[in-house]
Amino acid sequence: MTKWDKILIVSVIFFALIGMFGLKEITANDKYLYLIIEVDGKEYKKISLDGLDHSKTIEINTKYGHSVIEVDGQGARFLESDCKDQLCVKMGKITKANQTSICLPNRISIKLVSEESDVDIVSY
Structure with a gap:
């Protein structure tokens, strides 16, 4: 050799x-992340996570139930919900673009989206 x-x-x-x-x-x-909260399939609120330096809670009351969502600069999660199985709370925090957490009994979903293109080199 x-x-x-x-x-x-x-x-x-x-x-x-x-x-x-x-x-x-x-x-x-994970640049310019936005949290989109949907209630019963319709957009309820859109929050920019860029520059969010403190956590805040959002309470959502619908005719199907009550949920509390915690949002900070890193991501979002269901803090509490009055549904029976609590799967949305057990899911934990979503922190990356295109991750979703759903509370099906209360018909509330949260999703992180990015301003940049969703298409990348690697498929997950």
Whole structure:
């Protein structure tokens, strides 16, 4: 094995590692996140998470039930709900673009969307 073969092998491994770890940073769509709250299929509120430095709670009362949503600069979650199974509360916080959490009995959904294109290099 010559000196140039060793240099070639090391450079291929180096660029493969850079590509593997750098791809995640390139494809992340977490700039300019917006939270869209929908009640019974209609948009209820749209909140920008960019620059939101404190958490706030949003109470939603519908004819189907009551839910409380906590929103901060990192994401959003159902804080409490009066539905039986509590799956929306157990889901936890959504923090990335295109994640959704739904309280089906109360017909409330929350979704994070990004201003940037939803199409990226990697499919999940």
